Amino acid sequence: MGKMPLTGVGATAEHSKLLADSYRRWTGRDLVPGESNGCGGGMDLSEKLFNAPQVILSHGTETDPVLNYGNQTALDLWEMDWEQLTSTPSRLTAEPMERAERDRFFTQVTAHGYVDDYTGIRISSTGRRFYIMNATVWNLVDEQGIYRGQAATFREYKYI
Template sequence: MMNRPLSGIGATYEHNKLLLDSFRRWTGQDLVHVELDTEKGLEEQLFNASRVILSHGTEKDPVLNYGNRMALELWEMDWEQMTSTPSRLTAEPMERAERERFFTQVTANGYVDNYTGIRISSTGRRFYIVNATVWNLVDEDGVYRGQAATFQDYRNL
């Protein structure tokens, strides 16, 4: 179920760079320590990072377009499920209004640190994320490309 994307199916090099560069632009920090800045090396490092990393696009109802190994495991999805799931469905219905207010704040400010909230996996398992950073994905031309989140701490409920 938590299979790694097959070569060529995972995030593109450009999307991986967007995740890294946007995170650095907003926070002044590195999302992961990049040891090998090649397409394959970057894909491996982000996918196997010791933190959850996920992102969604700019659709009216944004759909997840990336989840690393830890995200796939936490949300109990495979790559195809993850990348076809509307982002809002990662939160319980009662948490969605708060989640929407939060993402409006991220859009306005570029990023928010220390976010906490309840999320739900594809099987209905609830968990509490702690100290997440959520940031806007903005390319080199200043074009908004979506939002991403990362965190290391969570508790099952």
């Protein structure tokens, strides 16, 4: 659907490292296979994350957090291009009746660092509903220990 923009590649490489390092910090696992075996870093890691078969997305620290990253799998699932996704408040990826539950969940993630096995209903830009299963959601924390947002990854979903 969309392509990762070529502008801001440095920021994308930096964000990819933040995603992968934070995931490993909380879970002890690599976000994508082989990333910590010298295959990561720079555009190699950015490309691995962007082309990964699982959904990977994140939002920032705004009062109403806006999505700031979505890989190709996320773009396809939410039926958006890069520009649409990265200008969408994170809460709008869930249906209104699911948003209160989603907010409570993200409060738990903030308190504990990460949560595995999250399930919930989401909605694409065209109104297509899907159920996500076994998602891992984690806090993004940089090398200085500063909170930079939250991210999620999952492989399993089904349209409803």
